[in-house]
Amino acid sequence: MATTLAPVDSREVVRCDHCLLVQFRTTNSLCRRCHLSLDEDEAELAAPEPMPQVLPMNGNGRGHLNLAHSIRSLRLRSGLSQRQLAGRMSVPRTYVSKIENEKATPTLSSLERLARALEVTVPDLLTGGERNRQEEIRELMEDQFIADILPYVAQLNGMQMSSILTQVRDLTVRPRRTA
Numbered sequence: 680m681a682t683t684l685a686p687v688d689s690r691e692v693v694r695c696d697h698c699l700l701v702q703f704r705t706t707n708s709l710c711r712r713c714h715l716s717l718d719e720d721e722a723e724l725a726a727p728e729p730m731p732q733v734l735p736m737n738g739n740g741r742g743h744l745n746l747a748h749s750i751r752s753l754r755l756r757s758g759l760s761q762r763q764l765a766g767r768m769s770v771p772r773t774y775v776s777k778i779e780n781e782k783a784t785p786t787l788s789s790l791e792r793l794a795r796a797l798e799v800t801v802p803d804l805l806t807g808g809e810r811n812r813q814e815e816i817r818e819l820m821e822d823q824f825i826a827d828i829l830p831y832v833a834q835l836n837g838m839q840m841s842s843i844l845t846q847v848r849d850l851t852v853r854p855r856r857t858a
Contacts, residue, residue, distance in 0.1 A: 693717055749804060751779045753797045756851065767796035 694701045695710040695717060702710070708717045754764050754775075761779070765772040768789075777783035778793075785793060794804045819825050835843070 746785075746805060747779050747781045749806065750775075750793060750797075753799060753804065754779075757797055759797075764793075764796055768792045 691704040692701065693704050695713060695715065697715050698710060698713040700710060700712045702712075704717060705711065709715065710717055754761070759767075761775045762772045765775045768775070770789075770792075774783065778785050778789075790801055790804060794801045797804065832840070
């Protein structure tokens, strides 16, 4: 089944109700991604059982989905756009997009260029630069500003806490450059 969005030049634009892909209606009325029928009555009658996917696992028990998330989070943490990261790697922007959206799997040489462009090691890239929570807390407590405001945190209301967390997040995602 599909939701009709708008006709475009005599071609019907539909959204698959199963995988939510927006697409032109195909001649066989099957979704381009999940290959299920775009016609509501046929989809209810004979929806094939989805094929199980086997994901390669890395050491922490997560599949390749973690790599795309790691690359995106490291890129955002560095304050880079996909275009800027692609420029550092000397690849098209669409390649970075495909990696982040799990449409392409980077080769080992691409992983090395990604790590270099993001100024991390390949192991950090594969883990998303995740650190131990205790290590993060220890590092935060070493910061004099954090140590100074800690006694006042309990007195903040929800809106004040949200405002401070937003500002801290902005500082960590887009660090200010000092002279």
